[in-house]
Amino acid sequence: MNAQNDLHVHSNESDGQLSPELLIDAAIGNGVSAIALCDHDTTAGAKRFTQYGRSRGINAISGIELSAKWKGGNCHLLGLNVLSEYEPLEAILRKTRESRDRRNDLILEKLAEMDINISQEQLQSEAGGEVVARPHIALAMLKAGYVCSFREAFDKYLSSSGLAYVDRFRLGPADAVKILREAGAFVVLAHPRQLGFDNEKTGLFDLLIELKKAGLQGVEIYSPDTSGEQIQLYKEMSAALGLAQTGGSDFHAPGLGGREIGYYRPSVPIPKISVPELGM
Numbered sequence: 001m002n003a004q005n006d007l008h009v010h011s012n013e014s015d016g017q018l019s020p021e022l023l024i025d026a027a028i029g030n031g032v033s034a035i036a037l038c039d040h041d042t043t044a045g046a047k048r049f050t051q052y053g054r055s056r057g058i059n060a061i062s063g064i065e066l067s068a069k070w071k072g073g074n075c076h077l078l079g080l081n082v083l084s085e086y087e088p089l090e091a092i093l094r095k096t097r098e099s100r101d102r103r104n105d106l107i108l109e110k111l112a113e114m115d116i117n118i119s120q121e122q123l124q125s126e127a128g129g130e131v132v133a134r135p136h137i138a139l140a141m142l143k144a145g146y147v148c149s150f151r152e153a154f155d156k157y158l159s160s161s162g163l164a165y166v167d168r169f170r171l172g173p174a175d176a177v178k179i180l181r182e183a184g185a186f187v188v189l190a191h192p193r194q195l196g197f198d199n200e201k202t203g204l205f206d207l208l209i210e211l212k213k214a215g216l217q218g219v220e221i222y223s224p225d226t227s228g229e230q231i232q233l234y235k236e237m238s239a240a241l242g243l244a245q246t247g248g249s250d251f252h253a254p255g256l257g258g259r260e261i262g263y264y265r266p267s268v269p270i271p272k273i274s275v276p277e278l279g280m
Contacts, residue, residue, distance in 0.1 A: 004272030005034035005280060006262045007061065008078060008190060008220065008248020011049070014039035014131040017253035020049035023261070024056055030262040034059035034280050036080050036248070038190075041066065041096045042131050043084035059279055064093075065190060066180065068173040072196030073160075077176045078220065078248075079185030080278055086183040092171065097131060099169035104132055110164035111137075111157065116146045134158045135252065150256065173207070174214035181215040186277050188218035188246050192234055193226050205237055212241055222247030222264040222271065224257065244275050 009023055010016035018026065020037060027035040035058065037049040046062035053060020064082050068075040082089070108118055118140045126136040126143075138153035147153045157164045171179065180187045189211060197204040208216070219238040221231055238245050247270035251261045264270050274280055 004032065004262075004270065005059075005247070006032050006249050006251070006270055007034070007036040007063070007080060007188070007246045007275075007278070008038050008065070008223070009035060009251040009261060010039055010065075011037055011045045012127075013042055013045035015127075015133045015135040015252060017256075020045040021052045023251075024049065024053050024058060024060060026261050028056055028058055030260065032058070032262040034061065034278070035261070036061035036063040036078070036278075038063040038065040038078050038080075038248070040064075040131055040133060041093050041100065043082060043090075043093070046082070046084040061278060063185070064180070066096075066176045067170050068176040069170045070173070070195065074191075074194040075173050076190040076194070077173070077180060077216075078188040078190050078246075079180035079183060080188060082180065082185040083183045089179055089183040092179055096169055100131065100133060103166045103168040104137065106166040107134070107137060107158070107164050110166070111141075114163065116141065116157075116164075118144065118146075173211055177211050177214040177216050186217050186244075186275070187215060188220055188244070189216060190220045190248070191223040191226070191250065192219060193223070193230055201233065201237075204233075205240075208237055208241055208243065212243065216243065217277070218244035218246050218275070220248055221245045221273075224250055224259055224264055226264070244277075245273055246275060247271065247273060 011020045011023055043064055050060045050062050061080050063080045066077045122140045126139045138150050141147050141153045177187050219234055221234045247264055249259050249261055251259050258266050
């Protein structure tokens, strides 16, 4: 069974490894009919992605992934069909990228204090676009032999509980939803399992209610590492609130984390989901 759509992938304009064009080629090779580029904090690859997608006959959707302030795990919002030249959003993105750059410097300083020496040149060699992020630091650490795996770099050093973690600028969740809506986007809560609620229903449902009031339109039901129980819970909550249901591979690079375009688990395709607002 071939996958039908994938509304969450990353290119080398942020922390992915493939160009926007190669993502399109890979999606077509996997039988995907609709795909959304959701790079972190940049729309730099959006025009190339949509233009090349049209030339290849695939529904290529311009998107973005914004991180929001959150007390526990990660709160990420996807803006699908975002207007890539909406200046108020672009101003927020510039501020966010500048904050990332300052954070990267501080992380490298913390790592150096632990005799883990990563240079700016090493870091830049891992980044292909205008966003330089923690995954690039993790890859540099792995290539330099300081860790045995990408996951070890995050778990021990770069995660929110890691030895070298440094926070950065983020909007609050409701504000992130609002700016994406203002930029014409269809807004989806990404991988809700990363919020840290596990299967605790009340907190997640309360957040969905709050975000729907701000303009949230969908929930990413199918995403990597989501259990069958969690998928069922997200389906029930989104249906109760009239929110669309989407799915994404959160693909970054071939072989990384066992993720493949069009699949939310190894060899398990993302089900075909109808989202009329996205031409699906």
